[in-house]
Amino acid sequence: MFALRAVSKSYAGQSVLGPLSLDLPAARTTVLIGPSGCGKSTLLRLLLGLVGPDAGVVTFDGQPVTPATAQAVRLRVGYVVQDGGLFPHLTARGNVTLMARHLGRARDPINARVNELAELTRFPADGLDRHPHQLSGGQRQRVGLMRALMLDPDALLLDEPLGALDPLVRTELQSELRDIFRRLNKTVVLVTHDLGEATFFADWVVLLRDGRVIQEGSPRDLWHRPADPFVTRFVQAQRGPEVPT
Numbered sequence: 001m002f003a004l005r006a007v008s009k010s011y012a013g014q015s016v017l018g019p020l021s022l023d024l025p026a027a028r029t030t031v032l033i034g035p036s037g038c039g040k041s042t043l044l045r046l047l048l049g050l051v052g053p054d055a056g057v058v059t060f061d062g063q064p065v066t067p068a069t070a071q072a073v074r075l076r077v078g079y080v081v082q083d084g085g086l087f088p089h090l091t092a093r094g095n096v097t098l099m100a101r102h103l104g105r106a107r108d109p110i111n112a113r114v115n116e117l118a119e120l121t122r123f124p125a126d127g128l129d130r131h132p133h134q135l136s137g138g139q140r141q142r143v144g145l146m147r148a149l150m151l152d153p154d155a156l157l158l159d160e161p162l163g164a165l166d167p168l169v170r171t172e173l174q175s176e177l178r179d180i181f182r183r184l185n186k187t188v189v190l191v192t193h194d195l196g197e198a199t200f201f202a203d204w205v206v207l208l209r210d211g212r213v214i215q216e217g218s219p220r221d222l223w224h225r226p227a228d229p230f231v232t233r234f235v236q237a238q239r240g241p242e243v244p245t
Helices: 040-048 070-074 092-102 107-121 137-149 167-184 195-201 219-224 229-237
Strands: 002-011 014-024 029-033 055-060 077-081 155-159 187-192 204-209 212-217
Touching: 002 040, 014 040, 014 055, 014 212, 029 040, 029 195, 040 055, 040 070, 040 077, 040 155, 040 187, 070 077, 077 137, 092 107, 092 137, 107 137, 107 167, 137 155, 137 167, 167 195, 187 195, 195 219, 204 219, 204 229, 212 219, 212 229, 219 229
Parallel strands: 029 187, 029 204, 077 155, 155 187
Antiparallel strands: 002 014, 002 055, 204 212
C-alpha cells in the first residue's frame, strides 16, 4: 500500500534518511525499529505527507504523496502519536469527532461511530466527556486510537504509541492493540525502539540505522538470521524480550 523509491531526506544539510527504497504491503503490520535518530519517525511523516522527500518518490495506493495529494491521503490514513497527541481544550469526544465534524458528517452516524470505537478500544463511556488532563495515560492513548480510526481509514500509522506508559499499562495495551489490528485487518505501520514490542506486533520488521535499512524480514529473521553485525549487537542490547519459537 505504501512504497518508497530512492527516497532521501535531510534537515539543515544533515542526512536523516536514505537513499531508501521500501515496500509496505496492505493488510499487514510492519514495524519500523532502530536506535534513536535512525529515521523511523521521519519515514512515518513522509508516508503521511507531513514532510516531503528531498529526492525520490513516496506512493500510497499507487499514487505519489505530494503537497497536492497529501490532504486526500490523510483522510485515508489514521495517525497515532505518543500519549495520544490530544487537544487539551477538547473533551475526549471532541477530539475523536473533530475531523468528522469538520467534514460535515451527520450527528447520528458520528455518535454511533464513537460508541462503536469506545467498545472496540475498551474506553469507558463516562470518560468521553472528560478532558485529556482528567484521563489516565492509557485512556489518552485509547482516545488517540479512536480519533485515528474515526473515519475508518485504510491504513494506520503509529509513532511510539506506548512509549510514555508505565509497564503494566503498556503490556495491557499491547495485547489490546494487537487484537484490534487483527480484527480490523488494516495496513499498520508502527514505530518502536523496543525489539520485544516489535516481535509482539509485527508480521514484518524493518530495522533502520543512520537512515538506511539494515535488515527487513520476519521477527525470527532478526533473531536467528542477522544480516549484519549491527543486527546482532542490536538484538543482544535488548533486555528481557522472549526469543520467538
